[in-house]
Amino acid sequence: MKDTLVIVNPASAGGQTGRRWPGVAGRLRAAGLDFDVAPTSRRGEAEALSRQALRDGRSLVVAAGGDGTINEVVNGFFEAGEPIATGACLGVLPMGTGGDLRRTLGHPLDVEGAAAVLRAGRARTVDTGRITCAPLPPRGGGSVVRHFVNIADAGIGGDVVDRVNRGRRLINGEVTFLLASIRTLLTWRNRPMRVVLDGRARELVAQQVVVANCRYFGGGMCVAPKAVPHDGLFDVVIAGDLGAWENVRGLRRIREGTHLDAGSPKLSQALAERVEISSTEVTRVDADGEQPGVLPALIEVQPGSLRVVCP
Numbered sequence: 001m002k003d004t005l006v007i008v009n010p011a012s013a014g015g016q017t018g019r020r021w022p023g024v025a026g027r028l029r030a031a032g033l034d035f036d037v038a039p040t041s042r043r044g045e046a047e048a049l050s051r052q053a054l055r056d057g058r059s060l061v062v063a064a065g066g067d068g069t070i071n072e073v074v075n076g077f078f079e080a081g082e083p084i085a086t087g088a089c090l091g092v093l094p095m096g097t098g099g100d101l102r103r104t105l106g107h108p109l110d111v112e113g114a115a116a117v118l119r120a121g122r123a124r125t126v127d128t129g130r131i132t133c134a135p136l137p138p139r140g141g142g143s144v145v146r147h148f149v150n151i152a153d154a155g156i157g158g159d160v161v162d163r164v165n166r167g168r169r170l171i172n173g174e175v176t177f178l179l180a181s182i183r184t185l186l187t188w189r190n191r192p193m194r195v196v197l198d199g200r201a202r203e204l205v206a207q208q209v210v211v212a213n214c215r216y217f218g219g220g221m222c223v224a225p226k227a228v229p230h231d232g233l234f235d236v237v238i239a240g241d242l243g244a245w246e247n248v249r250g251l252r253r254i255r256e257g258t259h260l261d262a263g264s265p266k267l268s269q270a271l272a273e274r275v276e277i278s279s280t281e282v283t284r285v286d287a288d289g290e291q292p293g294v295l296p297a298l299i300e301v302q303p304g305s306l307r308v309v310c311p
Contacts, residue, residue, distance in 0.1 A: 004035040004091070004118070005053045007046050007073055009065035012096040017065055020095065024064075024111050028093075031115035035062070040069075050076020054086050060309065061088060062118060066096015071148060071288035074128065074306065078147045081130060083305040090149075090308045091118045101150045101288070104214035104229060106311045121309040126229040127213055128305045133285050133297035148287040149306060151217040151224070154277045154295055155191060155208025155239070158284025160184045160218065161291060177219030178251070185247050190240075191283050193295075196276040197236060207239040207247075211275050211299045215257070217289075222257030224269075232303040233271045240266035275299040 006028075010018025018039075025037065038049045046063070050073040053061045063073035070092060077084055093114050094102045101107075105124070108114055129148045135141075163180040193206045210217070212224030212235040227235040237260070242250065246266070253259040260269050278296035285297050 001056060001058070002034055002036045003058055004033070004060040004062060005049070005058050006035045006037050006062040006064050006091075006093065007049050007053075007069070008037060008039045009046060009063075009069040009072075009096070010039055012065035012069050017095045021064070024093075024095070027111045028115045028118075031112050031119070033115045033119055044072065046072035047075045050074075051079065051084070052076075054084055054088055059088050060091050060118065062091035062093050064093040064095050066094075067100050067150060067289040069096060070101055071146075071150075071290050074149050074288075075147050077306060078128075078130075081145050083128075083302065088307070089123050090306060092308065093118070100216040100218070100220065101214060103216045103220065104150070104227070105308065108311070117311050118309060121311055123307045124230070124310040125304045126306050126308055127232060128302045129211065129213055129234065129287075129299055130302055131285065131287055131292060131297055131299045133293040133295065135293045136284075136291065137282065137294070144293045146287055146290070146292040147302070148213070149229075149308075150214045150288045151210060151212045152285065152287040152297075152299055153208050153210040153217070154193070154279075154283055154285050154297060155206060156184060156188050157208050157210070157217065158286040158291060158294075159188060161286045161289055162284060164289075175219075177221070181218060181251065185244065190242070191279045191281050193283070194276075194278045195236075195238060196274075197270055197272040198274055202238075204238075205241040207242050209275070209277050210237040210239075212237060213301070221251075221254045223254055223259075225257035225260070226269075230304070232301060233273060234275060234299070234301055236270050236272050236275055238268045238270075240268075242266055273301045
């Protein structure tokens with residue numbers, strides 16, 4: 001058994017990861033990376049493979065795919081809501097649609113660069129988030145607990161992710177998410193929400209509430225430009241009752257990370273360790289491009305709970 005296990009999601013990026021993988025694997029080995037491979041065949045399998053890799057004593061578990069694949073592998077580092085006691089690290093091999101986590105952590109896209117990071121990068125301790133929410137309809141009762149390393153949000157982001165996951169991947173992740181965002185905006189209706197940040201409550205009509213550990217989501221939108229993934233705090237960005245024209249103008253600013261500089265009273269940013277979000281209407285929750293459920297949701301930071309191999 002090798003110390004490194006690469007968990008490959010062949011279905012990510014609309015199936016491109018599976019088609020590319022034989023060539024990528026050869027280039028990784030040619031660059032000196034020694035590893036075993038575990039391909040996934042169904043949703044949720046990467047989490048089980050990741051958890052088993054930790055039980056087997058592997059020191060590096062690599063997620064080969066998009067942000068959703070990374071999310072599943074990250075969840076394998078946790079059990080019963082808490083991090084598994086291990087010295088193992090998460091590795092990232094970006095091959096999916098979004099690629100938002102690697103933008104904050106600085107992982108290269110080229111295979112040889114990624115191999116160099118996996119072989120000789122530094123282990124960086126980062127925070128994660130734990131989200132407890134209601135299950136997706138039509139399931140009823142109980143709650144869902146999931147972990148995320150990049151960003152969770154409630155509101156329009158969940159509908160955008162749902163559209164991306166159900167549709168075709170286009171030229172790249174940026175274009176895919178941009179078109180999905182525009183199409184979702186055409187029919188989206190802002191929701192009444194109650195947001196509680198570390199005990200401070202606020203009620204408003206909102207487009208979305210973004211709980212950010214890292215900076216990017218939606219295929220390169222810099223929604224939380226000041227987020228630091230190791231400070232023990234979330235950057236919470238609240239988009240209020242924005243109209244259609246405000247949304248059109250705001251897309252460019254969000255991609256550039258300048259939307260919070262515009263001084264709009266409908267946009268706000270705050271730091272928090274614990275975020276509670278609820279609504280009187282069914283509202284999807286998104287975590288790292290996956291959909292664990294709907295509101296109400298409790299989102300809590302787990303400081304220093306994950307080690308990631310970074311450049």
